[in-house]
Amino acid sequence: MIKIIDSHVHISLYDDNAKSLQEAFAVFLQEMNRYAISGAIIIPDNIESNDNIADLDKAIELIGERKNLFLLGSPQIIQRGSSESEKYKKLLEEGRIKGIKFFPGHDPHYPTDERCLPYYELCQKLDAPVLFHTGENSGDSECARWNDPKYIVEIAKKYPKLKVIITHYYWPKIDYCYEITKDVPNIYFETAAMADAEVIEKSGGIEKVREILRKTIIDRPDKVIFGTDWPMCIIDEHIKLIKSLNLNSEIETAVFSENAKNIYNLKM
Numbered sequence: 001m002i003k004i005i006d007s008h009v010h011i012s013l014y015d016d017n018a019k020s021l022q023e024a025f026a027v028f029l030q031e032m033n034r035y036a037i038s039g040a041i042i043i044p045d046n047i048e049s050n051d052n053i054a055d056l057d058k059a060i061e062l063i064g065e066r067k068n069l070f071l072l073g074s075p076q077i078i079q080r081g082s083s084e085s086e087k088y089k090k091l092l093e094e095g096r097i098k099g100i101k102f103f104p105g106h107d108p109h110y111p112t113d114e115r116c117l118p119y120y121e122l123c124q125k126l127d128a129p130v131l132f133h134t135g136e137n138s139g140d141s142e143c144a145r146w147n148d149p150k151y152i153v154e155i156a157k158k159y160p161k162l163k164v165i166i167t168h169y170y171w172p173k174i175d176y177c178y179e180i181t182k183d184v185p186n187i188y189f190e191t192a193a194m195a196d197a198e199v200i201e202k203s204g205g206i207e208k209v210r211e212i213l214r215k216t217i218i219d220r221p222d223k224v225i226f227g228t229d230w231p232m233c234i235i236d237e238h239i240k241l242i243k244s245l246n247l248n249s250e251i252e253t254a255v256f257s258e259n260a261k262n263i264y265n266l267k268m
């Protein structure tokens with residue numbers, strides 16, 4: 001059986017999956033069992049104290065002492081600017097978070113926003129990846145202007161030792177995202193939402209999605225990470241998408257688990 005690490009999970013209430021965050025977490029543990037997921041990275045929301053999605057404190061409380069579950073930080077750039085960098089430095093140094101996620105497009109700021117820079121410097125110094133949400137949000141194509149990969153390329157070039165991970169492939173403009181990033185060595189990709197029906201349809205169909213993923217994995221076999229965006233997306237469909245690429249077994253294993261371990265420095 002292949003080992004799988006799901007590097008993009010939220011503990012949230014979605015589509016009646018649960019009545020509380022505790023229950024949503026229990027549902028996720030069942031999903032891990034069902035699909036033989038051996039580890040996961042949980043991404044807390046950067047909206048605090050929302051009863052529908054776990055923020056960092058809630059996520060820390062939920063995962064408890066489990067050694068196969070990891071967290072990212074998600075600073076509040078709009079509300080607090082760079083002022084939380086000390087807090088995140090401590091969390092990274094203590095190993096309580098494994099990287100930092102930014103939400104340009106959910107939040108009205110560009111990846112190049114000055115308020116983000118201290119976090120990039122910190123992550124580069126501590127060898128922790130930064131993850132960028134990209135592309136449209138369902139029903140909102142306007143928001144994609146905040147997370148155009150051209151800005152992410154700028155950051156990757158400004159911080160050449162920083163591991164810069166793109167999630168959602170700037171859908172639906174996946175060809176553009178491939179082209180503009182292909183010569184930047186410290187850009188990484190994570191596959192969350194790429195098996196979602198709306199993402200596939202708007203991005204040019206399943207063959208187009210497969211083609212872009214294959215090309216990316218051939219270019220960067222050690223830099224593409226499996227992720228799903230559960231509970232908004234379906235884990236099984238993402239596993240099937242990766243398997244449908246017909247990668248050789250060494251590269252498939254890398255995408256499903258080894259790359260996440262190496263890139264996020266996961267000890268498990």
Ligand SMILES: [Zn+2]
Nearest residue numbers: 008010192229
């Ligand atoms: Zn997500």
